[in-house]
Amino acid sequence: MKRHHAAAAAVTALALGLALLAGEARLPALLGAAIATGTGLASLVAFGHFDRRAARPLQATLAVFAVVFLLRLVLVGAGVAVVARAGASAIAFVVAFFVPYFAFVAIEGSYVHALGRRMRKTA
Secondary structure, eight states: OOOHHHHHHHHHHHHHHHHHHGGHHHHHHHHHHHHHHHHHHHHHHHHHHHHHHHHHHHHHHOOOOOOOOHHHHHHHHHHHHHHHHHOOOHHHHHHHHHHOOOOOHHHHHHHHHHHHHHHHHHH
């Protein structure tokens, strides 16, 4: 599971670093990247917390996956609204959110897949 955390740290550093280089669109890009990476890291922490404590770790992990998805849905809507009201680039926000978001979805999916394989080996 450490490789998932290492991949998440790399995606976070890359997303925030590229957002800093966005020029005039730096603030909306940083907001989008921060929301995507923050929720991605939070989901991995929650996965690790609940898969060790739950009687059914795979179901608990999938529940975390669903809750974080809904949280992201609300935060991306709020972020677009804030950026639009500020007159900043909504496109920069959306790109800076969705690029790391898809990377985190792949990492989270890999985590869930690895958890399922780990459970089959011990059963």
